[in-house]
Amino acid sequence: MFQIAAPRASLQQRVDDIQQRLQAISQSYFQSDSDELQVDIREQNNLPIIYVNGQQLLTITDLDAQVQQEEDPFSLAERLAQSLEQNLRRAKQERQPEILQRQGAIAAGVLLGVVVTSWGIRRWYWKLKQQPVTFATPQTTNPVTTQLTRQRHRNIEEVRQRLFQLTQSLVWGGGTLVILGLFPFTRIVQAWIFTALTIPFTLVIVGLGTYVVIRLSYILIDQFTAAFASNALLTSEDALRLQLRVSTISGVTKSIATLSGVIIGALIALTALGVNIAPILAGAGLIGVAVSLASQNLIKDAINGFLIIVEDQYALGDVIEVGTVGGLVENLNLRITQLRDAEGRLITIPNSEIKIVANLSSRWSRADLNIPVAYHADVDQALKLINQVGVEMTQDIRWMEHIIETPQVLGVENFGDRGLVIRVWIKTQPLKQWDVAREYRRRLKITFDQEGIPIPFPQQTIWLQDSQFQSILDNDKKIKEKDNNRLS
Numbered sequence: 001m002f003q004i005a006a007p008r009a010s011l012q013q014r015v016d017d018i019q020q021r022l023q024a025i026s027q028s029y030f031q032s033d034s035d036e037l038q039v040d041i042r043e044q045n046n047l048p049i050i051y052v053n054g055q056q057l058l059t060i061t062d063l064d065a066q067v068q069q070e071e072d073p074f075s076l077a078e079r080l081a082q083s084l085e086q087n088l089r090r091a092k093q094e095r096q097p098e099i100l101q102r103q104g105a106i107a108a109g110v111l112l113g114v115v116v117t118s119w120g121i122r123r124w125y126w127k128l129k130q131q132p133v134t135f136a137t138p139q140t141t142n143p144v145t146t147q148l149t150r151q152r153h154r155n156i157e158e159v160r161q162r163l164f165q166l167t168q169s170l171v172w173g174g175g176t177l178v179i180l181g182l183f184p185f186t187r188i189v190q191a192w193i194f195t196a197l198t199i200p201f202t203l204v205i206v207g208l209g210t211y212v213v214i215r216l217s218y219i220l221i222d223q224f225t226a227a228f229a230s231n232a233l234l235t236s237e238d239a240l241r242l243q244l245r246v247s248t249i250s251g252v253t254k255s256i257a258t259l260s261g262v263i264i265g266a267l268i269a270l271t272a273l274g275v276n277i278a279p280i281l282a283g284a285g286l287i288g289v290a291v292s293l294a295s296q297n298l299i300k301d302a303i304n305g306f307l308i309i310v311e312d313q314y315a316l317g318d319v320i321e322v323g324t325v326g327g328l329v330e331n332l333n334l335r336i337t338q339l340r341d342a343e344g345r346l347i348t349i350p351n352s353e354i355k356i357v358a359n360l361s362s363r364w365s366r367a368d369l370n371i372p373v374a375y376h377a378d379v380d381q382a383l384k385l386i387n388q389v390g391v392e393m394t395q396d397i398r399w400m401e402h403i404i405e406t407p408q409v410l411g412v413e414n415f416g417d418r419g420l421v422i423r424v425w426i427k428t429q430p431l432k433q434w435d436v437a438r439e440y441r442r443r444l445k446i447t448f449d450q451e452g453i454p455i456p457f458p459q460q461t462i463w464l465q466d467s468q469f470q471s472i473l474d475n476d477k478k479i480k481e482k483d484n485n486r487l488s
Contacts, residue, residue: 005067025052039081048077094184103182114175125164152222159215210265217257248315300352305334321358361430367437369424374454402432419456
């Protein structure tokens with residue numbers, strides 16, 4: 001109804017005193033059968049004092065007038081007296097039975113409207129959810145475009161779901177506040193909710209808005225990359241490579257968008273709460289300079305990570321070897337690269353530590369096989385069978401899509417301790433060299449067995465002189481005679 005002012009030490013005491021007087025005056029007036037209300041202004045010690053039905057309410061001080069930007073306490077007292085009279089009359093009128101019944105009917109109507117609106121929004125959401133999301137992109141079987149389209153679908157569904165939840169919360173929350181404001185007994189609850197939930201509500205709105213904006217940025221990133229991928233003229237090898245590279249660039253760009261969105265959302269939230277962000281920005285700049293000087297390795301990581309992505313040294317899904325470690329690239333950002341090795345261990349490498357990297361799956365791979373053949377086997381027949389197995393695999397519908405070129409039989413590579421070594425190269429799709437090599441070995445073993453081509457195993461030949469051999473026989477004979485004597 002009105003504001004008051006006082007020194008900090010006595011402010012709470014004055015608030016409590018005026019609140020008690022106002023409550024006593026209002027209760028006496030509401031319980032009275034008469035509608036008569038008299039608000040007087042009396043002067044004492046050159047200050048106006050407001051009386052309501054002969055009961056003193058408060059004294060208007062110079063500090064009150066100064067805070068509310070009035071010329072003098074008496075002009076403020078005139079305004080407060082008019083406001084008190086109007087509000088008290090309206091408050092008593094609202095407590096009349098007929099008015100309460102009318103407000104109850106309005107509350108029932110508001111509640112019914114909330115229920116109907118909520119049901120309509122839910123029904124509309126489910127209908128919208130059943131309709132597929134379409135984009136103005138050309139029809140293509142490019143796996144990159146298909147992958148990005150699925151990501152956009154998921155992001156749009158996520159945005160729809162969050163907006164639906166926000167709308168439902170606003171409908172029910174707004175309806176509840178309206179109903180609470182209809183009755184004088186519950187209006188204090190409405191005021192308390194507004195006071196207590198202002199900061200949380202602001203934070204929730206800013207947070208949800210930031211989340212939706214980040215998701216929309218994901219959709220735009222996927223839309224841009226999909227348009228680029230669908231318009232590019234690529235061979236099958238380049239398409240597979242582009243799929244890995246798009247996944248990497250899209251992931252890193254989304255990480256940057258997320259970080260930027262969170263920082264901007266935090267600044268907006270602080271601004272909405274009345275916090276001056278200028279000192280924060282200045283302090284953040286100084287902290288950034290200090291961190292950049294103290295954390296030069298982080299800067300090196302970011303620069304090297306940026307060059308790795310731009311130069312396409314490797315991407316998510318590649319198999320690489322860095323120094324003494326290697327594995328599948330599971331995560332790649334501007335700071336670190338994470339590999340999963342054959343034993344399932346997750347290896348984390350700072351990007352600044354990556355000097356030389358071997359990419360085992362860039363655009364195409366190769367199965368390098370060394371086939372051992374026994375020395376006494378027919379070499380020409382073995383070469384023919386090795387080439388025949390490779391040709392049969394390229395004609396098999398299950399393996400022809402994994403093998404890019406007809407296997408190359410390079411010939412006899414070496415004379416080993418196990419036999420002849422014949423070398424074979426099979427050019428495959430990325431990451432398929434191990435599957436193709438395993439199947440090729442299986443088929444080659446079956447073919448060698450059918451044709452009688454032996455695969456040698458490690459063996460040694462021992463040469464003995466005649467005297468050494470006779471000595472071994474004599475020793476063996478003596479051992480047998482001793483055993484027979486013991487038995488007898």
